Amino acid sequence: MMLLDARDLTIGYGRTAIASGIDLAIEPGTVTCLLGPNGIGKTTLFKTLMGLIPSLAGTVRLDGEALAQLSRERIARHIAYVPQAHPAEFTYTVLDLVVMGRTAYLGTFGAPKQADYAAASDALEQLGIGALAERDSTRISGGQRQLALIARALAQQARIVVMDEPTASLDLANRILVLDTVKGLAARGLAVVLSTHEPEHAFLVADKVAILGRDRFVTGPATDVLTPAQLSSLYGVALEVETTPSGRHVVGPAAS
Amino acid sequence: MRTATVLLALAALLIAAALLAAGIGPYRIPPFAVLDALWQRLIGGPVQTTIDTVLFNIRLPRIVAAGFVGAALAAAGAAYQSLFRNPLVSPDILGVSTGAGLGAVVGILLGFPVAMIQLLGFAGGLATVIIVVTLARALRSSGDVLVLVLAGIVVGALAGAAISLVKVLADPYDQLPAITFWLLGSLSGVKAHDVAATVPVVLIGLAPLILLRWRIGVLSLGDDEARALGVEVGRLRAVVIAAATLVTASVVAISGVIGWVGLMVPHMARLLVGPRFDRLLPAAILLGAAFMIGVDTLARSAARIEIPLGVLTAVIGGPVFVWLLAYNRRKLLP
Amino acid sequence: MTTASRRRVLAALLGFVAAVTLSQTAPAVARTVTDSARRNVAVPDAITRVFAAGPPASTMLYALAPQDMIGWVRAPREAEKPYLLPATHALPELGRLTGRGDTLNLERLLAVKPEIIIDYGTINDTYRSLADRVQSQTGVPYLLIDGHFENTPTSLRLLADVLGVRERGEMLAKAAETILARVDKTIADIPAAKRPRIYLARGTEGLESGSKGSINTEIIERVGGINVVEGLREKGGIVRVSPEQVIAWAPDTIITLDRSFKDSVAQKPEWKAVPAVANGRVFLAPSLPYGFIDAPPSLNRFAGLIWLLHTLYPDRIDGNLRDDIRAFYKTFYQVEPNERELTTLLSGAGG
Numbered sequence: 001m002m003l004l005d006a007r008d009l010t011i012g013y014g015r016t017a018i019a020s021g022i023d024l025a026i027e028p029g030t031v032t033c034l035l036g037p038n039g040i041g042k043t044t045l046f047k048t049l050m051g052l053i054p055s056l057a058g059t060v061r062l063d064g065e066a067l068a069q070l071s072r073e074r075i076a077r078h079i080a081y082v083p084q085a086h087p088a089e090f091t092y093t094v095l096d097l098v099v100m101g102r103t104a105y106l107g108t109f110g111a112p113k114q115a116d117y118a119a120a121s122d123a124l125e126q127l128g129i130g131a132l133a134e135r136d137s138t139r140i141s142g143g144q145r146q147l148a149l150i151a152r153a154l155a156q157q158a159r160i161v162v163m164d165e166p167t168a169s170l171d172l173a174n175r176i177l178v179l180d181t182v183k184g185l186a187a188r189g190l191a192v193v194l195s196t197h198e199p200e201h202a203f204l205v206a207d208k209v210a211i212l213g214r215d216r217f218v219t220g221p222a223t224d225v226l227t228p229a230q231l232s233s234l235y236g237v238a239l240e241v242e243t244t245p246s247g248r249h250v251v252g253p254a255a256s
Numbered sequence: 257m258r259t260a261t262v263l264l265a266l267a268a269l270l271i272a273a274a275l276l277a278a279g280i281g282p283y284r285i286p287p288f289a290v291l292d293a294l295w296q297r298l299i300g301g302p303v304q305t306t307i308d309t310v311l312f313n314i315r316l317p318r319i320v321a322a323g324f325v326g327a328a329l330a331a332a333g334a335a336y337q338s339l340f341r342n343p344l345v346s347p348d349i350l351g352v353s354t355g356a357g358l359g360a361v362v363g364i365l366l367g368f369p370v371a372m373i374q375l376l377g378f379a380g381g382l383a384t385v386i387i388v389v390t391l392a393r394a395l396r397s398s399g400d401v402l403v404l405v406l407a408g409i410v411v412g413a414l415a416g417a418a419i420s421l422v423k424v425l426a427d428p429y430d431q432l433p434a435i436t437f438w439l440l441g442s443l444s445g446v447k448a449h450d451v452a453a454t455v456p457v458v459l460i461g462l463a464p465l466i467l468l469r470w471r472i473g474v475l476s477l478g479d480d481e482a483r484a485l486g487v488e489v490g491r492l493r494a495v496v497i498a499a500a501t502l503v504t505a506s507v508v509a510i511s512g513v514i515g516w517v518g519l520m521v522p523h524m525a526r527l528l529v530g531p532r533f534d535r536l537l538p539a540a541i542l543l544g545a546a547f548m549i550g551v552d553t554l555a556r557s558a559a560r561i562e563i564p565l566g567v568l569t570a571v572i573g574g575p576v577f578v579w580l581l582a583y584n585r586r587k588l589l590p
Numbered sequence: 591m592t593t594a595s596r597r598r599v600l601a602a603l604l605g606f607v608a609a610v611t612l613s614q615t616a617p618a619v620a621r622t623v624t625d626s627a628r629r630n631v632a633v634p635d636a637i638t639r640v641f642a643a644g645p646p647a648s649t650m651l652y653a654l655a656p657q658d659m660i661g662w663v664r665a666p667r668e669a670e671k672p673y674l675l676p677a678t679h680a681l682p683e684l685g686r687l688t689g690r691g692d693t694l695n696l697e698r699l700l701a702v703k704p705e706i707i708i709d710y711g712t713i714n715d716t717y718r719s720l721a722d723r724v725q726s727q728t729g730v731p732y733l734l735i736d737g738h739f740e741n742t743p744t745s746l747r748l749l750a751d752v753l754g755v756r757e758r759g760e761m762l763a764k765a766a767e768t769i770l771a772r773v774d775k776t777i778a779d780i781p782a783a784k785r786p787r788i789y790l791a792r793g794t795e796g797l798e799s800g801s802k803g804s805i806n807t808e809i810i811e812r813v814g815g816i817n818v819v820e821g822l823r824e825k826g827g828i829v830r831v832s833p834e835q836v837i838a839w840a841p842d843t844i845i846t847l848d849r850s851f852k853d854s855v856a857q858k859p860e861w862k863a864v865p866a867v868a869n870g871r872v873f874l875a876p877s878l879p880y881g882f883i884d885a886p887p888s889l890n891r892f893a894g895l896i897w898l899l900h901t902l903y904p905d906r907i908d909g910n911l912r913d914d915i916r917a918f919y920k921t922f923y924q925v926e927p928n929e930r931e932l933t934t935l936l937s938g939a940g941g
Binding site for chain 3: 284310314370434556
């Protein structure tokens with residue numbers, strides 16, 4: 001059963017195509033990692049998958065319906081977006097930030113009610129940051145902010161969560177925390193799609209890996225797709241993959 | 257909830273300000289007489305004494321007008337601050353005040369009656385924003401608000417240059433003083449029928465802002481995030497611009513150009529109820545109305561002659577703003 | 591002819607040619623005059639082309655020597671023409687030179703070949719430096735004449751002397767002095783408590799005024815009126831007031847410059863509470879060809895003095911307003927309006 005299905009997609013802006021021939025199926029309870037060098041179009045692909053920008057060719061279907069036919073609100077109930085954590089211009093509390101995730105359920109003129117605040121608090125608790133609810137969201141750490149944004153996606157009660165480089169600029173502890181959270185979300189039946197620059201993270205959490213290269217789009221299990229040959233040609237530098245005795249994968253420059 | 261308490265307090269402040277203002281003025285009316293006259297108007301037939309004339313033909317229209325001017329400017333300022341994701345934005349960012357100024361001073365230059373001057377002011381404000389939006393639409397590649405801001409700066413600068421040209425062409429004895437006073441802002445000539453014409457338009461403009469206040473707040477997260485949360489950003493932006501322009505143009509048409517209110521009152525309101533727009537808007541509206549009533553009362557009673565409103569708001573606004581920044585940096589700026 | 595006699599003829603011929611040439615090209619600058627700002631300016635002996643720098647100067651020039659006018663600051667409107675000498679009607683519109691920042695292109699100034707420029711108004715360092723600059727840039731003598739109301743007779747004489755119309759200047763100066771004396775005599779024994787309290791209403795709303803000591807209300811105060819508008823400074827300017835303030839001041843007389851204000855004020859409830867409106871004492875000041883009260887601030891305001899005397903003190907003044915105005919126009923403006931034109935003028939048309 002596919003939640004989100006992209007067929008023969010061409011992505012780009014205006015008349016400029018960035019990549020084409022993309023086929024991607026997202027299934028519930030899975031983690032899909034998207035890798036690719038800087039500027040290749042990962043964000044463009046995400047935005048197309050979420051319906052934020054139109055595709056140049058091909059369609060994206062949500063539960064069988066074409067995204068282009070659906071209203072923003074409808075899409076928001078199914079797909080949640082977790083952007084990279086960035087400081088905001090306004091000093092919203094963490095709870096306020098998270099309760100904004102309920103917008104799609106409020107109707108045009110509505111404001112959040114008791115039930116919405118409950119959902120938001122709940123989401124915070126699930127991620128272990130319930131204590132941050134009344135804190136100023138601009139004065140918490142990057143990792144905490146990233147978790148808050150994930151909590152917002154949870155409050156949105158969407159089945160698909162799209163994350164744009166959620167571990168960028170986070171310290172080690174926070175990276176581990178986020179990756180664990182991602183695995184936990186999938187375990188609960190959500191579909192998580194995230195982009196990352198760390199092939200090792202993909203090895204750790206991904207059920208499916210997709211690489212977006214200059215002239216290719218390849219999907220499959222991590223061990224199949226993230227071969228030294230693929231990785232080297234993707235990033236343009238000689239790389240090798242080592243498996244440690246405990247089963248972890250380490251990616252590094254090829255020994256010369 | 258705390259917000260409700262604050263809003264109630266602000267409403268009480270507004271009513272108190274209005275009553276106080278009704279009792280202040282160069283023509284001495286003792287407080288008891290003020291209340292008595294108000295009561296008489298409510299229950300019995302009006303008595304045509306001078307007190308009645310001063311209260312109901314001069315002071316009250318002015319107080320009501322001041323309240324709506326303050327409310328409109330504060331609401332527009334708060335909405336734009338959310339829309340442009342910047343707490344330092346004023347309602348004039350798309351040029352509505354400058355455009356209204358141009359329309360009105362052209363009316364003064366051509367010697368039109370006051371009603372026509374007001375109409376030209378209103379039309380000028382609307383036309384300027386339409387030009388800015390059209391220009392931005394023709395220029396932009398993505399839906400970024402930056403292009404709107406730039407277009408607003410350019411068109412606003414052109415309108416400002418045109419105003420300067422009008423000043424050069426105007427008769428220095430007859431027209432230039434009138435132009436100068438208009439550009440500094442004043443409610444001295446406001447009559448009941450001005451109020452009757454303006455209030456409905458302001459209410460029409462405020463309605464969508466109030467009804468959509470939750471979603472307008474979500475806009476402050478950025479276009480992509482807002483869309484992903486279910487907001488039709490393009491449409492909402494158009495509604496906010498239309499509503500803010502409508503309320504601003506209609507009050508500038510009767511009061512002239514008044515700065516600082518739209519920038520400062522939302523900040524003061526933010527201190528009281530926090531940055532969430534659905535709470536900020538009602539607070540800003542009430543606070544703006546009370547503030548403007550206070551300023552206008554000062555304008556007409558601090559000296560024998562009228563002090564222009566724009567001068568007062570700047571003189572009061574500047575130091576208040578600095579104080580706000582100094583003592584409340586944490587709450588105001590991230 | 592002998593060589594000697596030939597040389598003598600040649601010398602005589604050369605001398606003749608030289609004399610003729612020199613007399614054509616020698617500058618006609620033959621005298622130095624001192625203007626009101628104590629500037630010594632060299633001017634031609636006989637002057638026939640004068641540029642007036644602004645409306646006040648233009649009024650002075652028209653009164654003293656209309657034949658020397660190069661043009662108008664602003665071309666006369668149709669309604670004004672019956673009250674101006676026909677010979678001046680078709681003179682070109684030149685624009686104004688005074689004020690902060692020159693709005694007139696100096697090349698255009700030179701193109702009309704003025705022999706001198708006269709400026710009538712405030713004498714201060716700003717205007718002194720402006721005069722010096724224009725003079726040195728264009729080479730045209732620039733004279734500053736004091737526009738102070740009380741000094742009008744002196745200024746008339748000074749300007750007449752420069753323009754070579756001493757006789758006319760003396761006549762006008764004496765006429766002005768007579769008017770001033772008449773004002774003083776009429777108001778001499780009116781106690782301060784009985785002086786009229788006056789509000790000058792400018793604009794269609796009537797909410798613009800001149801505060802005490804301003805140039806706009808100067809002549810109102812000169813005829814003994816008390817200007818109810820107290821401004822923020824000693825010497826005031828144009829200010830805005832609220833209707834409530836006017837009610838508080840309670841003037842017994844309102845002088846307005848705007849016809850629509852006069853026509854509509856009696857119906858406006860906020861003005862009905864003002865004694866002047868309640869008693870029907872709202873007067874529309876005439877303004878053809880020039881305003882009687884404040885614009886331009888020049889000797890046209892002497893007509894305003896006469897008009898104010900008749901309007902404010904009808905019991906104390908002898909003579910008839912129409913006769914007095916007719917006489918004024920004949921003396922100063924050199925026109926004789928007929929009965930219909932006089933009525934139009936005095937009814938405040940053109941305001």
